[in-house]
Amino acid sequence: AQTVTQSQPEMSVQEAETVTLSCTYDTSESDYYLFWYKQPPSRQMILVIRQEAYKQQNATENRFSVNFQKAAKSFSLKISDSQLGDAAMYFCASPKRSGGSYIPTFGRGTSLIVHP
Amino acid sequence: DTEVTQTPKHLVMGMTNKKSLKCEQHMGHRAMYWYKQKAKKPPELMFVYSYEKLSINESVPSRFSPECPNSSLLNLHLHALQPEDSALYLCASSAGSGRAVYEQYFGPGTRLTVT
Numbered sequence: 001a002q003t004v005t006q007s008q009p010e011m012s013v014q015e016a017e018t019v020t021l022s023c024t025y026d027t028s029e030s031d032y033y034l035f036w037y038k039q040p041p042s043r044q045m046i047l048v049i050r051q052e053a054y055k056q057q058n059a060t061e062n063r064f065s066v067n068f069q070k071a072a073k074s075f076s077l078k079i080s081d082s083q084l085g086d087a088a089m090y091f092c093a094s095p096k097r098s099g100g101s102y103i104p105t106f107g108r109g110t111s112l113i114v115h116p
Numbered sequence: 117d118t119e120v121t122q123t124p125k126h127l128v129m130g131m132t133n134k135k136s137l138k139c140e141q142h143m144g145h146r147a148m149y150w151y152k153q154k155a156k157k158p159p160e161l162m163f164v165y166s167y168e169k170l171s172i173n174e175s176v177p178s179r180f181s182p183e184c185p186n187s188s189l190l191n192l193h194l195h196a197l198q199p200e201d202s203a204l205y206l207c208a209s210s211a212g213s214g215r216a217v218y219e220q221y222f223g224p225g226t227r228l229t230v231t
Contacts, residue, residue: 027216029216031215031216031217032216032217033216033217033218033219035219035220037220037222043224044222044223044224044225045159045206045222046222047219047220047221050219052217089156091158091159093220095216095217095218097216098164098172099171099172100166100171100214101147101164101166101171101172101213101214102213102214102215102216102217102218103149103161103164103172103213104161104220106158106159107158108157108158109156109157109158111156
């Protein structure tokens, strides 16, 4: 069974500091993307960053970057210069095959608290 | 337009009521999804439509009935729900579902309370 593990139910960071959220996954696919989604309290879930598995270069989006270790099946998210607006649930997701479709498997999420 | 819209935002219904949730996207996406989400938990997949056909039903009770009238619209019909069905219901879409590469675009959700 394909699984996604986020081992940190909650993380705290001071504003302007850096925090890393961890994620490990398991897949038998060779061509796949990995995703981090952000869900602020009572707000819409949005994509933060994606990583193409066949690319060795780690993806970056402004203050957000990933540390992708394919052999270790690790996909952590680093948030630099944390802002109050970064406070949210963060979900790591990996596609899982189901019949002829691929559906996302989500980790249990990490709740990020940002202290002013 | 990269938006997925959902109506209503909030819904309170009794256990004998019939109601429907609606989801719409105009991104030309060919896959649409219904999820159920409890507080501080990840979304749980309920249904997947691919090219307007139901492709995945994650053993959802028959009191939830999905419908995809066209490629832009997705409905979830609710009947005889239980209090434990109270949750945030999320709709999502993606460009496709036949490869392990598609990101999901989520709607804001419908907060459902069953009394």
